[in-house]
Amino acid sequence: MADQLHIDWTACRGRGVCSELIPELLDLDEWGYPLPRAGLDVPRELAPHARRAVAQCPRLALSLQTVATS
Ligand code: SF4
Structure with a gap:
């Protein structure tokens, strides 16, 4: 068993908090989405x-x- 991140793209507004907290896993695209x-x-x-x-x-x-x- 392993943990996997799931991003609900209908809810995400691209503020980028997640990429600040786990930069090892998430970068930001040019619009600020993970x-x-x-x-x-x-x-x-x-x-x-x-x-x-x-x-x-x-x-x-x-x-x-x-x-x-x-
Ligand atoms: S960018 Fe990351 S922290 Fe911001 S709404 Fe989307 S998933 Fe949540």
Whole structure:
């Protein structure tokens, strides 16, 4: 099992708080929307930062999902 970030694009307004909190995972595109750097899998060591980004997203557009790994 692994954590994966999920971005609800219908809710996201591109304020970029998430990319400030987990720059290792998210960059910003030219309009300020989060851009995954290399997929949305969350390495174990970044899980606390990812949970903080989820909690601080002002649009509740960011969530963590647990996915099965093969
Ligand atoms: S913090 Fe939330 S609303 Fe802001 S860019 Fe990230 S996902 Fe979108």
